[in-house]
Amino acid sequence: MGCCPIASTRVGSKSIRNSNPAEHRNPKQQERGRTDDLTDEERLELDNECFPGNKFDEKLAKDAPLDEIISKYSKPPKIKSMKEIHNKNDSFMIQPFEYDQNVPDTKPKPINYGSPYTDRCDGLHLVMPCSPTYMSVDHKPLWPHIYGLIAHLKEKCDKGDANYGDLKATIDACSGVPRNMDSLNKLVTELYSDNHFKQFMSTTLSKMCELVLYLDKIWTQPPPLLPRKTNCSVTMSQRQAACLLACSFFCLFQPRNHSKGYENYQHVNFDGLFEAGPSTKIEKLRCILHYFHRITEKMPTGVITFQRFVLEKKDFPQWPSINEPLSDLYLTTDKRIEDIPNTLQVDFANEYIGGGVLGGGCVQEEIRFVICPEMLVSLLLCERMEKNECIYLIGCERFSSYKGYANTFQFDSDYRDQTPKDHWGRKWCHLVAMDAVYFNDPPIQYHPKEIERELLKAYTSFLPQSADEDSYFAIATGNWGCGAFNGDRQLKAIIQLMAASAARRPIIYAAFGDKKLVASFAYIYEELKTHQVKVADLFYMLREYNGQRKRPSVFKYLLERMKSIEIETTNF
Numbered sequence: 001m002g003c004c005p006i007a008s009t010r011v012g013s014k015s016i017r018n019s020n021p022a023e024h025r026n027p028k029q030q031e032r033g034r035t036d037d038l039t040d041e042e043r044l045e046l047d048n049e050c051f052p053g054n055k056f057d058e059k060l061a062k063d064a065p066l067d068e069i070i071s072k073y074s075k076p077p078k079i080k081s082m083k084e085i086h087n088k089n090d091s092f093m094i095q096p097f098e099y100d101q102n103v104p105d106t107k108p109k110p111i112n113y114g115s116p117y118t119d120r121c122d123g124l125h126l127v128m129p130c131s132p133t134y135m136s137v138d139h140k141p142l143w144p145h146i147y148g149l150i151a152h153l154k155e156k157c158d159k160g161d162a163n164y165g166d167l168k169a170t171i172d173a174c175s176g177v178p179r180n181m182d183s184l185n186k187l188v189t190e191l192y193s194d195n196h197f198k199q200f201m202s203t204t205l206s207k208m209c210e211l212v213l214y215l216d217k218i219w220t221q222p223p224p225l226l227p228r229k230t231n232c233s234v235t236m237s238q239r240q241a242a243c244l245l246a247c248s249f250f251c252l253f254q255p256r257n258h259s260k261g262y263e264n265y266q267h268v269n270f271d272g273l274f275e276a277g278p279s280t281k282i283e284k285l286r287c288i289l290h291y292f293h294r295i296t297e298k299m300p301t302g303v304i305t306f307q308r309f310v311l312e313k314k315d316f317p318q319w320p321s322i323n324e325p326l327s328d329l330y331l332t333t334d335k336r337i338e339d340i341p342n343t344l345q346v347d348f349a350n351e352y353i354g355g356g357v358l359g360g361g362c363v364q365e366e367i368r369f370v371i372c373p374e375m376l377v378s379l380l381l382c383e384r385m386e387k388n389e390c391i392y393l394i395g396c397e398r399f400s401s402y403k404g405y406a407n408t409f410q411f412d413s414d415y416r417d418q419t420p421k422d423h424w425g426r427k428w429c430h431l432v433a434m435d436a437v438y439f440n441d442p443p444i445q446y447h448p449k450e451i452e453r454e455l456l457k458a459y460t461s462f463l464p465q466s467a468d469e470d471s472y473f474a475i476a477t478g479n480w481g482c483g484a485f486n487g488d489r490q491l492k493a494i495i496q497l498m499a500a501s502a503a504r505r506p507i508i509y510a511a512f513g514d515k516k517l518v519a520s521f522a523y524i525y526e527e528l529k530t531h532q533v534k535v536a537d538l539f540y541m542l543r544e545y546n547g548q549r550k551r552p553s554v555f556k557y558l559l560e561r562m563k564s565i566e567i568e569t570t571n572f
Helices: 013-018 027-031 040-049 063-072 143-159 164-175 182-191 192-212 238-249 279-297 364-371 373-381 442-446 449-463 491-502 515-530 535-546 555-569
Strands: 089-091 232-237 303-310 327-334 344-349 389-394 400-403 410-414 431-436 476-478 508-509
Touching: 013 089, 089 449, 143 164, 164 182, 164 238, 164 555, 182 279, 182 389, 182 449, 192 476, 238 303, 238 373, 238 535, 279 303, 279 373, 279 400, 279 431, 327 515, 364 373, 373 389, 373 515, 373 555, 389 410, 389 449, 431 491, 442 449, 442 535, 449 491, 449 535, 476 491, 491 508, 491 515, 491 535, 491 555, 508 515, 515 555
Parallel strands: 089 232, 327 508, 344 431, 344 476, 476 508
Antiparallel strands: 232 303, 303 389, 389 431, 400 410
16 A cells, blocks of 8 residues: 655654745735635545545455554553552552452442541542531531432332332432433333333332432542542442442432532533433433442442543643654554443543533443443532643443444443453553544634644543553544534544554544545555655644645545655656
């Protein structure tokens, strides 16, 4: 694939950085004659002239190279024992725990197990429903009232007398607000079979109530929040996560839109998901209720971590001086990101983590969070992300399979997650939430400032968390920030390739079903490698691209740029 290597045609830094007259034109002149009105799809169509045949190279879909990079990191990254962690910003909600695969059902115990609940009303910790500071409008503690309502519902469930009306009445009474719950109503009373309805109302719902009633035993103190501009983490058991999600189901957390200090945090109760709306709301509820069925049938005994990472300004990459070669690239159109093990899987996140998962949203991030509902706990803890921040979700289990996407999304079936665990008992599943910019005016994304913002976000997210060799496992990503965010797929592919290369990690690009993009990306990658293009070279090429009077697709421009350098070098 591509031209034969020609040693003398290497793209040198000097030729790339100084040979484009477009940089010296007046900005208003640069606006004339551009092809910014073309859609992303139209740009890809134009690439037919650029990439011979534009066919997906089936060699890239074979398992050999992909299996090779995956098998290299089949064991979870090494970590210190919990007892060795003394950083005050790393909080453990469980007693020091070490997973033993020979005794897999050993349960982590809450920190200060057996002690009374200790509240932390300091603005730095989550306000729990059992907190004495959680007051009604007439300044009375709400927990005794909530406890009585949930206990009464559990009693009806255990007797087999509970119906949907009892569930709705309990949620309304707990939150003090009558709620539209048409989506939940339709799922439970119309779409569930009689046996499924009976099982949910008598068994699953009873055990969900039990999780709430034991809140101050499962949680002996509230978890810390993970605010902006801090490097911090919180580790908890899967049971503790289930307890918090049961509270969200019953809408027990304070509404955050009226709470001082929570303006930049997500809404966390499930009321928005219960409301009438598109059919995808019902399908997301199917996934979440299936999760509750599974964990109340047999509570998992694993551990999960939510970690916020901020890259300090002094560590920002200086792109013009990064002379790293391009990382290894593996391309696939038949795998989804969540199906590629032993990798850092990318969540195409909203700056408010979870995006519209508890509303009408139903694309990559929202889907991932409902098939792995423990990820929803991050909405409770994580403040909006800054440009130099990302959030890691480590160890979350998957419970559902699905089919479709966006408005065709549907719960498909039960999923049994066989992912191995690390020494803490966390699934070998590392997800990084990284938010792209939403471009209301798509041509803006080619401006150097916007490109540097996306490069910084990707680099922050791709940096290994330690210097150990086993921390350099591959990144599984795809069309990040495209679709609803209006990102140019080719530009975002190059940005992620640059960031992964600067972080010295291989990249697995899973553009599910997008054979046209993968074919073009494969072709241009081979050309970049043939010409020994470095990260800094690509940075200057993208800056030049913004100055073009007639802007072709990104891939086509890069190809033409390399050919022009080749001609210049040959003539010289």
